[in-house]
Amino acid sequence: MVWDLSxxxxxxxxxxxxxxGDGTRTVGTGFLVKAPTPDGRPxxxxxxxxxxxxxxPGANARIGYRFSNSDGSWSYSPQTLKIRERGGEELxxxxxxxxxxxxxxxxxxxxxxxxxxxxWLAKDDTFSKNGVAAGDQMMALGFxxxxxxxxxxFPILRSGKVASYPVAPANVFPTFLLDFTVFPGNSGGPVFMSEGARRRPGSVEAQEVQFVAGLLTQQVELNNERLEIGIVTHAKYIRETIARLDDPLAPVTVAHADNSTGARAASAEEAVSPD
Known part of the structure; x- marks a missing residue:
């Protein structure tokens, strides 16, 4: 591969x-995916x-676009993103x-x-094909x-190790733990693996491994104490959500277990900072 996933x-x-409206703002993280419609429209x-x-709570959010300038600098230019109709209908x-x-x-x-x-989003068998297991390092982007x-x-790049076992299959373990301190504002950020040389199961040669493993959705908290562990939702469920843009009745996976017991969301509601 000639691309750098990071x-x-x-x-x-x-x-x-x-x-x-009171001088503060609610903040979260998102990432853009190129997913053509069934008829091929970009x-x-x-x-x-x-x-x-x-x-x-409002109808409009802001999405933080960045633009490169001719002198090598960058400009930050947030633009309006409509997320609800006037009546409150979610878009x-x-x-x-x-x-x-x-x-x-x-x-x-x-x-x-x-x-x-x-x-680039992990499929149901991506973890097993690449031998992903506890102790492997992944990276996360967010604000x-x-x-x-x-x-x-630009987002802040951080890393952590997979802190749970097992991590596959996704239909049994829809989330996995990452040894990573989660802050409000990180929610929704991509978590990914990018290794230049990794020996896959059954392979004698090391190969480059790059894929988006999922997105950060929660932090682990017990008795009001942060345990500095993040919960990542498997990319399989991102794929299923995108499929529902074209077919609201597209099938989804009902998982049999969940690592989020005792956790609560690293929610945007808490990510209040000066405007």
């Missing part, structure tokens, strides 16, 4: 925010955690069983090009407490 996802990840999809949109599609949301957007051409192909990496509005 860099590609940095460009595809955006800050989502909604001013609350389409850009914004993916985030369902609770990010659900906790934004996004949500997974009926998992904390995942998707909405078709019209992004500026420069930003639409940054959307990652839907094929903790609404903080960006710089004035250009």
């Amino acid at each position: 860099v590609e996802l940095i460009h595809a990840t955006v800050q989502l925010e909604q001013p609350l 389409r850009t999809i914004l993916v985030t955690a369902n609770h990010v949109f659900a906790k934004m 996004w599609t949500k997974h009926p069983a998992r904390d995942v949301a998707a909405i078709e957007i019209t992004a500026p051409p420069e930003f639409a090009k940054a959307a990652i192909p839907v094929d 903790p407490r609404g903080l960006a990496a710089n004035q250009a509005g």
Whole structure:
């Protein structure tokens, strides 16, 4: 492969925010996916955690686009994203069983090009094919407490190790744990694996492994104490949510277990920072 998933996802990840009218704002994270319609029409999809949109009370959010300038600098230019009708009807599609949301957007051409192909999302067998297990390192992108990496509005890249076993199959274990400190504002950010050389099960040669494993949806908290563990929802459920944009009755997986017992959402509701 000639692409670097870390860099590609940095460009595809955006800050989502909604001013609350009192000098503060609610913040979450999302990322863009290139998912053509069944008839082949190009389409850009914004993916985030369902609770990010659900906790934004207004009809319009803001999506943090970034544009490159001729001198090598970048400009941060948030634009309006309509998420509800006037009557309160939600315009996004949500997974009926998992904390995942998707909405078709019209992004500026420069930003639409940054959307990652839907094929980069892990499938049901991706973890087993690549031997993903406890102790493997994954990376995550987001805007903790609404903080960006710089004035250009790029997301902050962090990492953690897979902290649960087993992690597959997704229909049995729809979420997995990541040894990673979650802050409000991280919700909805992509979690991914990008290794230059990894020996897959049954293979004698090391191969490059790059895929989006899922999105961050919760933090583990017990008796009001943060355990510095994040909960990641498997990318399989992102795929199912996107499929429901075209067919609201598209089948979804009903998982038999869940690692989120005792956890609560790292919700956008808490990610209140100065406007």
